[in-house]
Amino acid sequence: MSFPLLEAQGLILRFGTTTALDDVGIAVHPGEVVAIVGESGSGKSTLLRVLSGQLVPAAGQVTYRDAQGQPHLLHEMGEAALRRLMRTDWGFVHQNARDGLRMGVSAGGNVGERLMAIGARHYGDIRAQATEWLRRVEIDEARIDHLPRTFSGGMQQRLQIARTLVSRPRLVFMDEPTGGLDVSVQARLLDLIRGLASELNIAVLLVTHDIAAARLLAHRLMVMRHGRVVEQGLTDRVLDDPQHPYTQLLVSSVLAA
The missing domain is CATH 3.40.50.300 (P-loop containing nucleotide triphosphate hydrolases)
Known part of the structure; x- marks a missing residue:
């Protein structure tokens, strides 16, 4: 092992x-x-x-x-x-999704911030990856520019998971x-x-x-x-x-x- x-x-x-x-x-x-x-x-x-x-x-x-x-x-x-x-x-998924999200930043921005933290700089690539991850956690990609506070509790938690896992910790x-x-x-x-x-x-x-x-x-x-x-x-x-x-x-x- x-x-x-x-x-x-x-x-x-x-x-x-x-x-x-x-x-x-x-x-x-x-x-x-x-x-x-x-x-x-x-x-x-x-x-x-x-x-x-x-x-x-x-x-x-x-x-x-x-x-x-x-x-x-x-x-x-x-x-x-x-x-x-x-x-x-590493990544951390909180019980309360609001503790792991930037509530004043769009759904796509929340995911993109994590990518930028590990060095991503190309806006088109970042947005494409954010779109893909919203799909993976079953959030309509049309919601990419919506703020997390407009999401249900379950959607907020799925968004937090996308934000955490996008950098593949x-x-x-x-x-x-x-x-x-x-x-x-x-x-x-x-x-x-x-x-x-x-x-x-x-x-x-x-x-x-x-x-x-x-x-x-x-x-x-x-x-x-x-x-x-x-x-x-x-x-x-x-x-x-x-x-x-x-x-x-x-x-x-x-x-x-």
């Missing part, structure tokens, strides 16, 4: 007297989708913020390997290097990407994410409380509770034969719903 694209060991983080992360480790390999699941307050979103460089842990380290396979300690990188990483090799962080959307919209969005992740061979680190979404998208599953990893493994194995009582409770609650 290849070296992990992203690897963390011994992560510890406390907010006052609350332990948010307690000796957490994780590895994500190229092209792999890993889901982190757990109830609210389990530490999963905090872990995502640490792994994406938004929070600094009290202990432990996060290592990222670049396209040449060279390791870099994430929290020793400067702010400029982190911003460059987020524009190129190697790793994408997704924080509850289907949260707050209608069930039918969620299903279409999950199918879209699954297809694009497979087609582009990108690694995805997905935070979700939705077991069904995790089963559909993830190769591996990590279950968190009170800042600790209580179970992890291949998704089907964990969900079909959960070993930890908390995982059993999560799975049974979904079956009973």
Whole structure:
């Protein structure tokens, strides 16, 4: 197996007297989708913020390997290097699409900005790629000059995905990407994410409380509770034969719903 694209060991983080992360480790390999699941307050979103460089842990380290396979300690990188990483090799899909979009910029401009950040300069090529990506995420290309605030919530989320993936990042962080959307919209969005992740061979680190979404998208599953990893493994194995009582409770609650 290849070296992990992203690897963390011994992560510890406390907010006052609350332990948010307690000796957490994780590895994500190229092209792999890993889901982190757990109830609210389990530490999963905090872990995502640490792994994406938004929070600094009290202990432990996060290592990222670049396209040449060279390791870099994430929290020793400067702010400029982190911003460059987020524009190129990485992407982030927020639960609220408005946090990942420029609401005063057209749909095509949102996608085009990401291309310009990696060096694209030809207006015709940028607009053509933006048009193609709107099609790929099932947005009518006639809406290319419309502002995102005129879109539905599901369309805004699909636009955020187009903006994130147009530069073909190697790793994408997704924080509850289907949260707050209608069930039918969620299903279409999950199918879209699954297809694009497979087609582009990108690694995805997905935070979700939705077991069904995790089963559909993830190769591996990590279950968190009170800042600790209580179970992890291949998704089907964990969900079909959960070993930890908390995982059993999560799975049974979904079956009973």
